[in-house]
Amino acid sequence: MNKVNRIVLGMCLLVAFSAIPDAGGDGFPCPVPAYLGCGFLYTGGTFSSIKFPGADLTFADGINDAGQIVGNYTTAAPGFGSFLYNAGTFSTISFPGAGPNSTLAHGINDAGQIVGSFFQGGDVHGFVDKAGTFSTISVPGAFFTRAYGINDAGQIVGFFCCPGHSQGLFVDNAGTFSTINVPGAGDTEAHGINDAGQIVGVFFPPLPEPETLLLLFIAMIAFGAAAGRSQFQWRARPSPRAFE
Secondary structure, three states, rough: OOOOHHHHHHHHHHHHHHHHOOOOHHHHHOOOOOOOOOOOEOOEEEEEEEOOOOOOOOEEEOOOOOOOEEEEEEEEEOOOEEEEEEEOEEEEOOOOHHHHEEEEEEEOOOOOOOOEEEOOOOOEEEEEEEOOEEEEEOOOOOOEEEEEEEEEOOOOOEEEEOOOOOOEEEEEOOOOOOEEEEOOEEEEEEEEEEOOOOEEEEOOOOOHHHHHHHHHHHHHHHHHHHHHHHHHHHHHHHHHHHHH
16 A cells, blocks of 8 residues: 555545544544544444543443443553443443453343453453442353353353363353353354354364474475575576577
């Protein structure tokens, strides 16, 4: 992309952001380039921007039928936090005792129950917030546990890690854990669940064994050396026109 195209693209982005009305924050629609990114609300074909006051980056991650939104933000401090946006008002979400820069919110159901993650003591745990009462979600023996989605029945999905790889997590309304693993996948993460119990997420292929990675590395070096030798020979060959 040349300089002219970059300038045109920047102007287009500025116009695009300026055309989005502000749904909350500092009273302006995410100025460019001072603001790194905005959340958005899409309603009936209309976009509104969501900006946590004083933040330079806002993520809107979950919404319920009442229009309550949860998400996360970063500041230039640097730092981060999570929020609930309800009827035009922001409030922060922080797991009790976890300290600053430690809580992330990801999902909310129609009862206003919120799920997310928090960092404490070098570990990552999931949580559910029910009307201000927080409960920890932590798979025994896991390095970290993250809660991403919750439906109206209180069923929660997320993922946990280690040993080995990430596994999808399902927590029923009685607090019982079960795993969700896509067959043949290396890692599985569950990100959302609806009231019918349908679950969505992402999976990744298994990583090669160390021996396989070593062989691939050696093959890449050999291929690079062969390609370099071939290029040298081609350039060293005299042009037929040199003898005309």
